[in-house]
Amino acid sequence: MTFFRLLSRSRLRLRFALLALLFLALTAATSHAVYTGLAAQRETVPLGQARTIPNTDVNPYGANFFLNREVEPWKQDKTLHMAAEAGIGWVKLHFPWEDIEPRRKGEFIHPATGTDSWAKYDHIVDLCEKYGLRIVARLDRPPAWARQDNTYQQAPPDDYADYGDFVYEFVKRYEGRIDYIQIWNEPNIFPEWGNRPVSPEEYVQLLKVAYRRAKEANPNVYVLSAPLAFTLGEPHPEPGRWRSMNDLDYLEAMYRAGAKDYFDIFSVNAFGMGRPPEDPPDPNVLNLQRVLLQRKIMERHGDANKAVWFNEYGWNAAPDHFDKEQLIWGRVSEREQVEYTLRGIQMAREEWPWAGVFMIWYFRQVGHIPINSAEYYFRMVEPDFTPRPLYFAVQDVAHTPQEVGPGVYQQTHPAVQTYGDWHNVIDPNARSGSYIRSDTPGDSINFVFYGTAVDLITHRCPESGRLLVSLNGQPVPGLPVDHQGQSYVDLYSPSIQTQARVPLVRGAAPRRNTLRITIAEEVSAGATGRECTLDAFEVVEEERPPFPVAPLVAGLVGMSLNGWLIWRTAVRVRRTVRAP
Secondary structure (H helix, E strand, C coil), X not given: CHHHHHHHHHHHHHHHHHHHHHHHXXXXXXXXXXXXXXXXXXXXXXXXXXXXXXXXXXCCEEEEECHHHCCCHHHHHXXXXXXXXXXXXXXXXXXXXXXXXXXCCCCCECCCCCCECCHHHHHHHHHHHHCCCEEEEEECCCCHHHCCCCCCCCCCCCCHHHHHHHHHHHHHHCCCCCCEEEECCCCCCCCCCCCCCCCHHHHHHHHHHHHHHHHHHCCCCEEECCCECCCCCXXXXXXXXXXECCHHHHHHHHHHCCHHHHCCEEEEEEECCCCCCCCCCCCCCCCCCHHHHHHHHHHHCCCCCCCEXXXXXXXXXXXXXXXXXXCCXXXXXXXXXXXXXXXXXXXXXXXXXXXXXXXXXXXXXXXXXXXXXXXXXXXXXXXXXCECHHHHHHHHHHXXXXXXXXXEEECCCXXXXXXXXXXXXXXXXXXXCEEEEECCXXXXXXXXXXXXXXXXXXXXXXXXXXXXXXXXXXXXXXXCECCCCCEEEECECCCCEEEEEEEEECCCCCEEEEEEEEECCCCCCCCCCCEEEECEEEEECCCCCCCCHHHHHHHHHHHHHHHHHHHHHHHHHHHHHHCC
């Protein structure tokens, strides 16, 4: 009997141990189900702010540069390298007409060296492309041969057609490389309009000529209006005329003269003038929010669907010993300069859906602005390449990874990185007025997003090709696979489809993901080309899985039953132990 009692006691103990292990397993499984369910319910995916106005879904960080004044190529290179390292995406550059076509119409020869006068600027454009920086080109300052009165070099030409021809040559030369041009600078003040009263009507005539010629050279170039200088006005000796005209009155007169149809982006100068960015707009005050008064004029004239780009933006941090007369831009401390600059951009991006690029005045000068001038103290970087606090502050913000969640993102969004020969196409049928296209195999686009699903908004036609698609470096589940194991989507269509939606990703992990699309060598049997276009990406928020109630109930029931069996077994074990 002792043997059988020991055998029974061993079996009960083994049964107890197995039940205890089963209880632990059920506990772990139930806990995992609860944790997973709660995590899925808690998961918050950042929503992207929809920017439907063309040229607003962009990297907002830009700056003004003086590279045309820089003599040494290595300094040009270092300047742009530092700009790229700071997260600057846009370079505002001056291309003086007098420097490119100096001696006579149609001759592009440097008078001192006899060399090609375009060469210096070709090199600057090459450097910008090297560092992935996009250019906004300011075109003004006519050569002496273009006018009779050369008292002031800023004055417009006698024949606007001469300027139009220069604009045509410039746009044609840099087609596909420079997509944004600015027509003149501050025409509402002396001496930017020469030794005569300013005239919004005359400027609009110049703008019309330049716009038409630019579009003849490249229909896909964007024309920016001249930024107007912030001013309350200064009368001209001639009755009823202005030496410098109030920017609000000047803009109103521009619209009355028909300017609306002759620019694509409205350009403004927006200095803080010693006031914080939240300082409210007032017609009698010069501050950042004066741009709201200009925007109201645009909207009143039915021009609300145009972006506003900030041509010269910033706060001056001159030393406190400067006389008041020297502080024409006001004055803040260098700490306030940093805070106001970043706060102003953040405020505008959150509250002004029409705000685009902010060209900080200025990145680095070449020594032509003396240290005893207040203008010296706008700089992000010293002439000797020493960064100022503003440089590091912009770098910190511009390089912060963006949480690109559910929403629509245009091809110009910072999360969209292009590689290869992609060209912009202005098309009113596109989602935001334009798309990019390429037909070169190997050209690619990276899109970093946070979410589980992505659609491509594209243009499909008989000439459309095929896109290879990868997610985090791997083929995308659910897409067809070619003979090399690469997932792909075919954009071919026998008919033209605009804003066509093509699903790319479904069921991805809800985390930061990298999508890559690449133009394939192979095409559909019916395709007559390889053209691939990107109108936009849309990150789609998929339906979240329901809370796992059934597994939770099953787990709790199993744990209860298992617990009861453990208790029963424990009782029997104690009885066998007590038995003689």
